[in-house]
Every structure is written in C-alpha cells, then in structure tokens.
Amino acid sequence: MVSMKKLGIITFMIVAFGTLLVTGWCSAADKPTVTETYKVTINDVGDGHIVDTIKYSKDDYATIKKVQNKKRGFLTRRYTSEDTTGEVVGFNTDMDDATHSVIITYDKPGMAYNEKGEWILYGYSTKPKEDSGLTYTFEETSTINSEFTLFTDQVFKTTSEVTLPASATGANYVAADKALKYQMPPARTLYGFWAEQKAALSVTFGLLTLVFAGLLVFVWTRKETVVPVAAVVPGTVAGVTPPHDALSHDEAGAAQPEKGQHQFCQHCGSKIASGKSFCTNCGSKVD
C-alpha cells in the first residue's frame, strides 16, 4: 500500500493535530446540545438567501474558534468543494463571541425549482412544526459528525425557518417529496398592467396625443374665434329670448343709454329721440 505510506508524513501531522482537537473536544462532548437556526428566504425567482446560526456552549465555541483561527475555512470547506461548485454565492463566515455562535451566510441561486408555475423547495424530511402563511418552521434533532463537531458525535437541535415570496400562494408541505410547494403568479403578470396591455395602451395614447396636438394647433392658430350672431335685438342675444326676470329693474336701469343716445320703442322698435316721453311712431309711452 504504497500510497498509504506516502501519506504517512502528512498523516502523522494530521493525527497529531486531530488528537489535539479530539482532546480539546472530549471535555465538551457531554455538554448541552448545539442549537442551529437555519433561516432561508426565497425570492420571486426561487433564489435562496441563507443565514445559518450555530450556537455552541461556551467551551465548545472556544474549541471551534481555536480550530477556525488555526485553519481558516476548515469549518466551511464543504460549502466550497467541488460538489458545490457554482451553487453557493457570497459565502461568509462570522464568529460571534457574544453569542458563542458561528454564523454562515450565503445565497443559493435556483434553490426552488420552477415546474410550470409550481415551485418546489426540496430538503425537508419532517413535517413543519409551524405554518404561518408564508413562513414554515421545521424542527429536527440529530446527531452530527462533521467539521462543525470536529468529527465527534454532537446532538444538534436544528430549527429551520423558510420564508416564501410575498406573492406565493397555495403553499403546502408535501411529505412524499419532502418538499414545500407553492404557486407564483404567471410570469406575464410580473411585468404589470402596462406591459400586459402594451399594444392597446400604446395605440390609445398615441391617438390621444395626436388628437390633443391637433386641437392645440387649431386653437393656437385662431386669432379670434368668431361665432355668428343671428340677430342682436334688444332683449335678445343670438336669437334667444331672455326670461322676463332676466334683468332686474335696477339692472335694466343700469343698462339705460347715456344722454344723447337714441332709445327704442318697446312696442314698435322705432327710434325715440332723446328726451321724448312718447313714441313718435306708435304713440306708446316711453318708460
């Protein structure tokens, strides 16, 4: 087993390091379980934003931090291995001393699959504990043996919180597929009313623009708009007879001609010379 021997030197170093880790970890092995909060927020096109908070006991956190400081990226190397190539974007790891937590954040494009308008989010083997419309909460307790436990068995209590897009409808958990399924509005409605009615609205507003512009030009080019008057006679304008009470007495008085101007007889319409009390044509009294 030549290859194994060639690995001997590396292995020796690793074993030494591993022993150090295990020794450090063993004292923490019986401590309370690790609590993990795994929050996933899905956007309108199925991309996921993940915030994974792994909270350790004080001692465990100290051990984990020691390893992370010694070997940067050790905890999260699986997220950046060949298996996950092209799947994880904007990966970040924070160590929060105040809460003894490792906080991992990243985006996962295409996390939910679009199957003809029905969107599917796989990976949930247990029924949701809570379902508040668009947010589903899953709880699971499992024994983990990975980088996050330094390859010792640790009990993780994991709470996964999945928030679906605001426009999602008909969300439900499908146990057979171990998945959350939901519907999104048809793609064309994402463009909105204007895009959906683009042709009709373009024609309508195009025509309206032309009509208004035409009217504007028409009005603008009129110096005076002249309306013919059929016959302006006393008491009428444009052939319309005023009502009897159209003018009050005072108003009528206000309309009296000034001195030196002619009056007209109310009965026959003849001119009445200024200062005359009776019509020289019909003899009617002039008021």
Added chain:
Amino acid sequence: MLTSWCQRPDQTCDGVRITKGTIAVGKQLKLLLVVLLCVLTVASGAAFIFAATRPSTAYDSSKVKLDVKLLTRNEIITAAYKTYGDNSQDMWVAKTIIKNVGKIPVRDFKISYKVGDLTDWNSGETYAEIRPGETVRDYCWPPLNPDKINAITTKTPVELRMKYDYEGLKEPEEESEKIFLLGKNDFVFTSLKKDDIVTFTDNFDNYRFIAAFITPNEETTKSFANMVGSGLETRASDEDALAAFHNAFNMLRAQGVKYIMEPDGFWTGEASQYVQYPWETINRQSGTCLDLAICTSALMEAVGIKSYVALIPGHAIPMIELPNSGDLYAIESTFIDQDYALSKHGDVVSADVTAQECVNLAKDEIEKAQSAGTIILVNPEYWWKAGVMPSW
C-alpha cells in the same frame, strides 16, 4: 360661459364681446384652452412612450438572453460508475448553471448530455419556463455502459458534451469539456484539496467508494465463497460465522495468495491506489492489504456475514460482525502470505501463522487505532443501500 345677459351690441360681458352679427372668443378663453391642450398632449404623449417601451409579454426568442455555464468533475472514479448514474446521489458528472439574464421568460428549455461513446445523448430535462432573473441548476447523472467501463483500464480522457435548445432557437447550442475517467481499478482516497486536508478522515474522504469494489455477487467470488461457507450456518451461528472467517483466511492461503506491495507503475496520483476486485485477487493469487481486505469482506458478504473494511494509517484490515452477539472480529489478512508473515513479523507469530493468531494481532491493531482516533470502518452494506453499489 355667459353669466349675465348681454343686451346691446358692442357691449362686452364676461369675455364675450358682442359686435354687430358676431360673438368673438376672448384671449383668456383661448389661453385656457391652449394650456389645457398642452397638458393633455404632454400627458398622453408620456403615457404613449411609457406604454410603448414596456417589455413585451409576447414571446420573442431573439430577445432571449441566457448565461449558460457547463461545470464538470475533473476525475471520475470509474469503479463507482453506478453511483454517478444515480440521480439520488450527489455524484454528478457535470452540471450546468443556466441563468436567464434577459427580460423575457425562456420557454421549453431542453438540455441533454453525452459522455464520449460511453453513453448516447440522454433524454435530458425540459424546463417549461425560466423567468427573467431565475437560475436553474441541471445535473448530468449518466448511465454509463458497463461493458465499455470494464474496458477502461487506465486513466482515459473523454469528451463530455452538453446541448440545449429552447423555443425559437434555430439550432441547439452545444458545449463540451474534457473529463478523465480513472481506470476501473484506480481509487482516489480523497478529492479534497491538499490545503483542506486536516484530519485523519480527510485522507479517506472517498472511502465510501471502497464499497463498489466489494462484489459478493460476482461469479468467481460466489464460487469461492460457497467453499468458504460450505456446511456452516453463517447467518445464524456466531461460531459458524467465525469459522467461515477463518476458512476464508485459510482457503486464500491454500489458493497460494501472496501479499504484495502496490507497484509504483499503477500510481495515478498522490492519494490513489490500484485496487483489485475480489475475483482478480483470487485469480492473480496476490493482493495488497486493501485488496485482501476487500476480497475477505466480499467472501463474508457472499455467505451472509456482515463485514467491514477497517482503514487505519497505512493499512487495511477486514472485519466481521457476528450475527447473534454483534461482536466484531478482525483478521490480519496480509498474513495469508505465510512467508511474508514469518520474514517480517516472525517475532510475533508462530511458524504456522494460524488464523487465530492473526485475529489476535488484528484486534491489537484495531484497538490501537481506535484509541488514537485514526480508524474508519467501511460498512459495505450501508453504502450499497446508500447508492454505492458493487460495480459487477
């Protein structure tokens, strides 16, 4: 308009000048109309431009904009070819990341793959709609042809081709990448980058694929196992199971099987090894510690005994689990080669180098490794169920 009644020609009231025979629209009204029409013209013009520049919901394939990336694994462990063809595993051979970077949805996106002459074009996937901004990850799990796989004895390059099509595309687009299939006997212990190897386990990150080399149903292995388990109740009796374990050791020795170190020429990389299938070890009458452990494990599984291959630093040891008590027994299988055992370890064994002596020796080795935390037990039954099926 006219709020009071005008009685006399040449009289002006409320913007309407009464002249003999005409009424003229005044400047104030004209100004009002002009302003109103200006506002309406500008508003309707703006609405027209806004409507006309909205993305059309009508499908126009010339406006499709896709970002398509083909990603492949550098090396395929050919012995585990069934695993790569199983879409319930995460062992894809290639994957394509498709992102719609345009403004209209893409319809009926179809994608398929072909791996050299080892597969035909697969039926592939169809995505009815990929929305603007949406990303799709499509995986290639090719059903590789066993006969052609069997002929791959050394690391071999093959061209992985991917083609895709969608509604309105005149001709399917095609991309390709070269990938390497390892020889069917080549095993890479870890695919982790050198910098990422930290723990003992990291050295054997691919250990589950050892289960693919354990082939209890292959004909030569089955025939040999029939002799090993002949007359024994291996599934029901602890004593008989242990006896079969000893039998396998003794019968391989009787077959003339020798322990050999791996020839350097078989090296395929830093953390890799040429690994024999059980029938090859039996027929060639030789094997490395890992070959012998795999062969013993396959023989035990063939007679219904639960087995393991223990990986410890620089060595591999076969183990069995007794059917009733569940006790674990290991055996130093390299001591099948009596000459090797006596020449190298004569101080710890008798001249006969009995199976029982080798069980005792292996027990010590296992306990030592356990206390150091440097042991991995490959449980073939577990991994077969998990999708790493025997190759043959």
